[in-house]
Amino acid sequence: MNKVMLASGVALMLSTGAAHTAFAQEKTLTISVYALAQDEYKKIVYTPFEEKCGCKLVVETGNSVERIAKMDANKANPVVDMAVVSMADALSAARAGLVDKIDTSKIASYDKLYDIAKDPNGDGMSIGYTFYATSIAYRSDKMKIDSWADLLKPEYAAHIAWPNVTTNQGPPSLYMLGLALGKDTPDLAAPIEAVGAAKDDIVTFYEKSSQLVQLMQQEEIWAAPIGRFTWAPFAKLDMPIAWATPKEGQTGGMNVMIVTKNSKNRDLALQFMDFWLSADIQSKLAEALIDSPANSEAKVSEAAAKNLTYGEATAKSLKLIPSAVSLDNRAGWLKSWNEKVGQ
Amino acid sequence: MFQNRAEALALALPAALFAAAVFIVPVVILLSDGFRAPGGGWTISAYTDFFSSSLNQAVFLRTLKLGALVTIVAAVIGYAAAFAIVSLEPGAKGKVTGLIVLPLMISPVARTYAWIVILGRTGIVNQAFQALGISEAPLRILFSETAIFIGLLQLFLPLMIISLISALENMPKDAIPAARVLGANWFQVFWKVILPLTKEGVVIGGTLVFTGCLTAYITPAILGGSKVLMLETLLYQQVSVSNNFVAASVIALILIVMSFAANILLKRVATARNKTTRNTKGTA
Amino acid sequence: MMARNLFIPITLGLVIAFLIGPFLIIVAASFSAGETLAFPPQGFSLRWIAKVFTVESFRDSFFMSLFLAIGGTLAALILGIPASYALSRYKLPGAETIRTIVSAPIIVPGIIVGLSLLRYIVVPFQVGITLALFLAHTALILPYAVRVVSASLGNLRSDIEEAAVLLGSSRLGAFFRVVLPNIRGGIMSAFILGFVTSFNQVPVSLFLSGPGVRTLPVDMIAYMEIVFDPSVAALSALLAFMSIGIVFIAERFLGFSRYV
Numbered sequence: 097m098n099k100v101m102l103a104s105g106v107a108l109m110l111s112t113g114a115a116h117t118a119f120a121q122e123k124t125l126t127i128s129v130y131a132l133a134q135d136e137y138k139k140i141v142y143t144p145f146e147e148k149c150g151c152k153l154v155v156e157t158g159n160s161v162e163r164i165a166k167m168d169a170n171k172a173n174p175v176v177d178m179a180v181v182s183m184a185d186a187l188s189a190a191r192a193g194l195v196d197k198i199d200t201s202k203i204a205s206y207d208k209l210y211d212i213a214k215d216p217n218g219d220g221m222s223i224g225y226t227f228y229a230t231s232i233a234y235r236s237d238k239m240k241i242d243s244w245a246d247l248l249k250p251e252y253a254a255h256i257a258w259p260n261v262t263t264n265q266g267p268p269s270l271y272m273l274g275l276a277l278g279k280d281t282p283d284l285a286a287p288i289e290a291v292g293a294a295k296d297d298i299v300t301f302y303e304k305s306s307q308l309v310q311l312m313q314q315e316e317i318w319a320a321p322i323g324r325f326t327w328a329p330f331a332k333l334d335m336p337i338a339w340a341t342p343k344e345g346q347t348g349g350m351n352v353m354i355v356t357k358n359s360k361n362r363d364l365a366l367q368f369m370d371f372w373l374s375a376d377i378q379s380k381l382a383e384a385l386i387d388s389p390a391n392s393e394a395k396v397s398e399a400a401a402k403n404l405t406y407g408e409a410t411a412k413s414l415k416l417i418p419s420a421v422s423l424d425n426r427a428g429w430l431k432s433w434n435e436k437v438g439q
Numbered sequence: 440m441f442q443n444r445a446e447a448l449a450l451a452l453p454a455a456l457f458a459a460a461v462f463i464v465p466v467v468i469l470l471s472d473g474f475r476a477p478g479g480g481w482t483i484s485a486y487t488d489f490f491s492s493s494l495n496q497a498v499f500l501r502t503l504k505l506g507a508l509v510t511i512v513a514a515v516i517g518y519a520a521a522f523a524i525v526s527l528e529p530g531a532k533g534k535v536t537g538l539i540v541l542p543l544m545i546s547p548v549a550r551t552y553a554w555i556v557i558l559g560r561t562g563i564v565n566q567a568f569q570a571l572g573i574s575e576a577p578l579r580i581l582f583s584e585t586a587i588f589i590g591l592l593q594l595f596l597p598l599m600i601i602s603l604i605s606a607l608e609n610m611p612k613d614a615i616p617a618a619r620v621l622g623a624n625w626f627q628v629f630w631k632v633i634l635p636l637t638k639e640g641v642v643i644g645g646t647l648v649f650t651g652c653l654t655a656y657i658t659p660a661i662l663g664g665s666k667v668l669m670l671e672t673l674l675y676q677q678v679s680v681s682n683n684f685v686a687a688s689v690i691a692l693i694l695i696v697m698s699f700a701a702n703i704l705l706k707r708v709a710t711a712r713n714k715t716t717r718n719t720k721g722t723a
Numbered sequence: 724m725m726a727r728n729l730f731i732p733i734t735l736g737l738v739i740a741f742l743i744g745p746f747l748i749i750v751a752a753s754f755s756a757g758e759t760l761a762f763p764p765q766g767f768s769l770r771w772i773a774k775v776f777t778v779e780s781f782r783d784s785f786f787m788s789l790f791l792a793i794g795g796t797l798a799a800l801i802l803g804i805p806a807s808y809a810l811s812r813y814k815l816p817g818a819e820t821i822r823t824i825v826s827a828p829i830i831v832p833g834i835i836v837g838l839s840l841l842r843y844i845v846v847p848f849q850v851g852i853t854l855a856l857f858l859a860h861t862a863l864i865l866p867y868a869v870r871v872v873s874a875s876l877g878n879l880r881s882d883i884e885e886a887a888v889l890l891g892s893s894r895l896g897a898f899f900r901v902v903l904p905n906i907r908g909g910i911m912s913a914f915i916l917g918f919v920t921s922f923n924q925v926p927v928s929l930f931l932s933g934p935g936v937r938t939l940p941v942d943m944i945a946y947m948e949i950v951f952d953p954s955v956a957a958l959s960a961l962l963a964f965m966s967i968g969i970v971f972i973a974e975r976f977l978g979f980s981r982y983v
Contacts, residue, residue: 126934131945134780156934157945162679169846175934254579260665262680300582301665306951313759314559316581329951332758430681434494438668446894447813454806454865455821462828462862465839520738523731535735537974542742544966546923548940549959552947553745556752556762563762593741600738654832656926657944674834675929684842691835698830 123151125364128167128179130351131157132325133386140380145371151364160185160264167194167356174356178365182264184422186222186352191423195221195354202366205373205391210408213350213390217419222352225373226325226387229348229405229414230268232340233312233330234319241340244269245276247319248290253297255318257308260301261288261433268347269321270429271417275344282421284429292436301437309333323349324405328385331403348405348414351387382406470695473688489689495673499693502670505584506652506701509591513599513648514641518629521603536604539597547594551661554590555581558662586662587669594658595651599644606640607633638709645705650698670694746963753957760953771953772961781958783935784942787853788922791938795860796868796917800910802861803868808898810869811876812884826866833926836863841930852933859927864917871916875909876902915973919966 129137134157142153156163160181167176171194181189189195197220200206206214206223213224234241239252247256259265270287271280279286291298299317302308305326311317313333322330330337353372355365371377378389382396388404388411389396396406405411441447476482489495524535542550557563560577568574580586610633618632634641659669668676674690677683748762756766775781803825809815810822828836836859845855879902887897903910928938937945939962947955 128934131948135778138779154934156932158932159948165679165682168682169841173849262665262676295666298666299579303665304948306948310555310759310951311559313761314556315561316559329758434492438494438665441813441894443813444816447809447815450805450809450813451815451818451821454802454869455824457802458825458827458862458865461840461844461858462831462836463824465843466831466835468843469835469839516738519734523734526731535739538739538743540970541967542746544919544923544970545746545963546940546943546959547925548943549749549956549963550745552760552956552959553748553752556748556760557745593745596738597742650830654834654926656832656834656929671832671834671926674832678838678930687838691832691838694832694835695830 123149123361123364124154125149125151125178125361125368126154126156126176127365127368128156128158128163128176130159130180133384136381136384136386140384140386141372141377144377145368148371149364149367153368161262164189164192164194168192171357174358176356177359177361178353178355178369180225180351180353183216183222183224183350183352183416184419184426186354187217187219187419188423189354190217190219190221194357196357196359196362197221198223198353198355198369199366202363203370203373205370205375208375208391208393209373210390210392210411212408212411216350216352222354223369223373224350224352224390225378226381226390227348227350227405227411227414228324228388229346229410230265230321230323231342231346232319233308233322233327233337234340235312236336236338238318241319241342243276243342244272244321244344245290246342247321248273248294250297252319253294254299256298257300257302257311257317257320258291258298259305259321260303261429261437263303263305264349265305265321265323267417267422267426267429268349268415272321272342272344272347272415275415276342282425283432284425285432288429288432288436295437312337324403325387328403345413345415348416350390350416466691469688470692471688473685473692475685485685485689489686489693494668498668498670498673501584501667502653503697505588505591505669506649506697509588509595509652510645510649510701512592513596514603514645516596517599517603517644518633520600521607524600524604525607536601539600542593543597547655547657550594551590551658554586554593554662558586558589581662582664582666584663584667587659587667590658590662591652591655594655595648598647598651602640602644602647603637606637610636642702642705642709646698646702649701649705653694653698746960749956749963750960752953753960755953755956758952760951760956771957774952774954775958775961778946778954780937780942780946781939784937784939787856787936788939791856791860792918792921794857795921796864796914798857798861799864799868799917800872800913803865803913804872804910807869807872807876808902811873812881822869825869828862829866833863833924834929837927837930845931852931852936856928856931856936856938859931860921860924863924863927864921867916867920868913871913872906872909875906875912878909879905911973915969918969922962922966 164185216224270284273287274280308320309329375391375393378391378394381387382389383400473485474481558580565577618628656671659672677686752760755764756768884897884901887901925940928941
């Protein structure tokens, strides 16, 4: 009995070991991305690229901050070759010495990108591949949203979810609330105070936007600030849900690509980025309602454009927090958030 | 009993060394991080810093409170359930015990998610409350301490029931009838006969439940979220959002100390009760 | 007397409803035709159950979890059986210390185990994530293996093997011919308990994930961060039925519950 178990255990371990060595003989590129829509990415980006380069893609997923923390832990011997992260996290990775300047001469699609995507942080260390608007998804039969401050009205506050300050949507939403309150200081003191005053009413400070669809469907919430890239499932719900156009405008963010310092597959990583940024792939990602294109030559149908944040004019109109402001204030935001809201 | 020491050590050491190498050494290094001074040397400033924050104090007290509450309620329900099970016919007993153990086989992820549906404003609990006229408007249960309490209780109640079943089964069969004959009421029977005789079951069950509450991550993360942090969710936030490993190490040691303390306390309480019982017996 | 007769069914009914109810809702939700988890389910369909099998990462992480559960439990038994034997049959110096060391992994929060392994084993020694997960799961199962096997050794009278040794058998021979066949049920029970514990384990594995390597429960959480459809309910229900099936078979043939 025991011998059989032992033998099967050894066989199991050997077979996984063998699989690993088979891996190593192939050219592999390790990428680190957001966990969003991986099935579609695989179909549109990863598999076609693997066929083109004759290499193997290994994909790590997770949120931006978590993945940067892991890159930092593996600094001496990098595992990941390229990553896509938020603009601010790209700057933080650059400051921590985790990334290299990107050799744009090797990226043919570079010249076709919108100007704002070419070098978002102005340090040559990142390239934008998509951008999105952040506004408020709300039940149009239950409430009327004209301003970011409307969310905190006493009759609404018990029916909203607000993004936690640690999420990508948190600081931009607070920034817009600050604009609505007429007090937009970089420390976000006034909006954090305002959210803190309503904290007992607010249903939850969400960290995972996917949960919001469930909460909306259960009528646990009527409204929440979200990024446009999570809009599609809300539109599918059998409820009157609208996308607000508050008078202060919309905020949002840009996601960027970075290459790891000391990556052993630099050229392959650049090839992959060029592939992802090409008009063809960017059009396909837009049609699948995943990413708004940053490539000006990408073609997007009207139906898709309606569901995405589309076009250079829109991109320019978004009120974004500069990466440096975001990085320099992050610790302070978290501290005052924890004091006013966290307990 | 065999006497050969070398042989015994050869058999036992691989397991002990393995646990020490992969488990104890890394954990001890992690814990020591919380005492390292920035310039070298040792300090407890990380701990004083941690407890000086009012957020951390609140989270610590909440974790302690919920852990204790879940343990106590689990013990009360556990006694009732274990009693009922022990008095069943042998065949039915096995089946019911199987149903009680069943949830332990199911992923905590799934078990916790079900509560989001059940406890929501339009969930079945609120529907039932409104239908029965207990409440007018739907109650807000999700993302509160109540939600975490319910989730944890469901997660760990089976451990308490199982511990109590075996304790009750090992109790002398005539103890309860004897006490009744001597004129004790049910409360006295429980307090003076059953509790002392099943104390080991409560200590084991209580330690399992309390430690479980301290170490559960998914339940507080999903049912409480960042609005109702517990030490475990705070620890995860410190590591993955703030990259603050010192704070994580501080929380880790607090959690370990809390579970050890609970075990010792429960043992004390159980033996203390036992002593008073013996004394009353002596004077009677 | 009437009150007592009612007490038993009412208590058990309520407790079982509380413990099993959420699981039934998960099962019901997995047959829903709607887009989100809901109870009562909106319509009936098998689409979410079908979807489980099309999500590629679920397949990879399922096999990863299966490998960890089987491999980790076997390793824990290979370490744990001799240790349990030594603890119950020998006068061992420091027996209490050894018992404490091997059962320590139960007391320490899993999230701390995962984190310390990542920081002090994976990073400094360049250990692969798969190996780290394997080590962590083995350490985690070890306490259960030692506890269950010890209990089963305790039920077995030690004079049988002593007699075998007196009759000229070597101690190793006595162990394999006399002891092992008699604690087979205990070993299988330890195996099942270890398997289920490892398979459902989240906190230890939370920090131990790398490119392409993730356990199934962690993958389910990651999936739910992005999509919140009933496919996770469907997967949970399928996994639960798998665990229940294994336990049922074990109970049937081995009397599993005697050892747990």
